[in-house]
Amino acid sequence: MKRLTAALLALLLVLSVLWSGVSAAAVQTSAVSAILVDADSGRVLYEQNADEKRLIASITKLMTALVAVEHHPQVSDLVTIRPEWTGVEGSSMYLRAGEQLSLEALLYGLLLVSGNDAAVAVAGYCAGDVETFVGWMNQKAAELGMADSHFANPNGLNHEEHYSTAADMALLGRAVLRNETLAKIVSTRSIAIAGRSLSNHNKLLWQYEGCMGMKTGYTEKAGRTLVSCAERGGLRLIAVTLCDPNDWKDHAALYDYGFSAYTAQNLASAGARWGLGPVAGTLGRMAPVCTAEDVSYPLRDGESIETRVEWNGALAAAPLSAGTPVGRLLFTLNGETIGETPLVLEHDAADDRIQPGFWARFRAWLS
CATH class of the missing domain: 3.40.710.10 (DD-peptidase/beta-lactamase superfamily)
Structure with missing residues (x-):
């Protein structure tokens, strides 16, 4: 009985593989x-x-x-x-x-x-x-x-x-x-x-x-x-x-x-907060960023998307307005880039560093 059950399970596995192969082969026109x-x-x-x-x-x-x-x-x-x-x-x-x-x-x-x-x-x-x-x-x-x-x-x-x-x-x-x-x-x-x-x-x-x-x-x-x-x-x-x-x-x-x-997969939505991005000229040197564009892609069962971030080489320095690009979010499938969206500042970024006093600025001017 156990052998029969095992054989049936194996047969079902083979049939499922064959069926998925037919689906992957699409249609003949x-x-x-x-x-x-x-x-x-x-x-x-x-x-x-x-x-x-x-x-x-x-x-x-x-x-x-x-x-x-x-x-x-x-x-x-x-x-x-x-x-x-x-x-x-x-x-x-x-x-x-x-x-x-x-x-x-x-x-x-x-x-x-x-x-x-x-x-x-x-x-x-x-x-x-x-x-x-x-x-x-x-x-x-x-x-x-x-x-x-x-x-x-x-x-x-x-x-x-x-x-x-x-x-x-x-x-x-x-x-x-x-x-x-x-x-x-x-x-x-x-x-x-x-x-x-x-x-x-x-x-x-x-x-x-x-x-x-x-x-x-x-x-x-x-x-x-x-x-x-x-x-x-x-x-x-x-x-x-x-x-x-x-x-x-x-x-x-x-x-x-x-x-x-295939199923439509939403990878990014315009205006959705993504996380923190690097910004020069602030105490924390980071600020909230969001995705600027909608990104969707059709996927088959079992396919998964990977993401990576590329920040701008020269960091923008505060003060900066909301919407300023600071990098981009890229989506890859099997190592190939299939979509991307800019990462932009969610809010204005102010220069919140403590400004030097008069004598410090004077000494800097002398030097």
């Missing part, structure tokens, strides 16, 4: 390239050929929208449609030459119904011509660290010099989420605007709980492309698939894996 990342920290939770350069179709329009709002943040401004912006190949919001509508309406047409005419109109209006705007797109890609991407147009139509990777598009998706205007637009299911009724092509907004939208794409050569975002339990995740015939199903599977395998 139908995509040629795929990636799942934490939107806030950038941690990669799953990847499959994520650095392979491929055609990306209309998910290009995330970059078009980001460049537009950064160069022209007044999205309420009216745009008069030029003839050359109409009748563009592919999907359309059916712009008419001479009509006036807001830049905001064009952005909704760009991101919800994937209007290629809207992409050209946005580019022409913001930069004066499409070529200049495409140059801005490539500049922004470089700023975001999208080293394996290049744009040749604002709409994603096939071009040999127009490509990106799943990893680069995840970087772009994170940037789009940080822009409040665009985060609102990509999460909109439908809207009546500029005399049009626009419905979002992203079915995940209806199919997956917590989906925050993003952008679909398709051409015959690129296949189906999709960038999406979902939030649950304090985690915001971004999934990207390129050339994926089952993208809705695959994104749901990626999110199911991410939300089940």
Whole structure:
């Protein structure tokens, strides 16, 4: 009986190890390239050929929208449609030459119904011509660290010099989420605007709980492309698939894996007292310090974060104002730094040393 019990326990142990191994291996997708990342920290939770350069179709329009709002943040401004912006190949919001509508309406047409005419109109209006705007797109890609991407147009139509990777598009998706205007637009299911009724092509907004939208794409050569975002339990995740015939199903599977395998851990809160930090020019030479920023990170079961402090090399001398940086708190996982926050003075620090008397100052002056 004891041998049987021991054997059963051993079998359960092996099965648990195998099960955890399957979970760690994440999911298999139908995509040629795929990636799942934490939107806030950038941690990669799953990847499959994520650095392979491929055609990306209309998910290009995330970059078009980001460049537009950064160069022209007044999205309420009216745009008069030029003839050359109409009748563009592919999907359309059916712009008419001479009509006036807001830049905001064009952005909704760009991101919800994937209007290629809207992409050209946005580019022409913001930069004066499409070529200049495409140059801005490539500049922004470089700023975001999208080293394996290049744009040749604002709409994603096939071009040999127009490509990106799943990893680069995840970087772009994170940037789009940080822009409040665009985060609102990509999460909109439908809207009546500029005399049009626009419905979002992203079915995940209806199919997956917590989906925050993003952008679909398709051409015959690129296949189906999709960038999406979902939030649950304090985690915001971004999934990207390129050339994926089952993208809705695959994104749901990626999110199911991410939300089940990882938990958002709060590592620091802005304004929370951390302890004492060194300050010159005071009797105690120490003063209360607090963390200046929120820091969170997705962790798997069993992972633990280590912390270390780096104080400023040259100590600031009192008097000092609250909020003065005196060092930084770093968080590491397996020896790699995964986040940090400045450590700042919680209160004003006064010079409380006893001041020398007149004769002492006079003798010091003589010397």
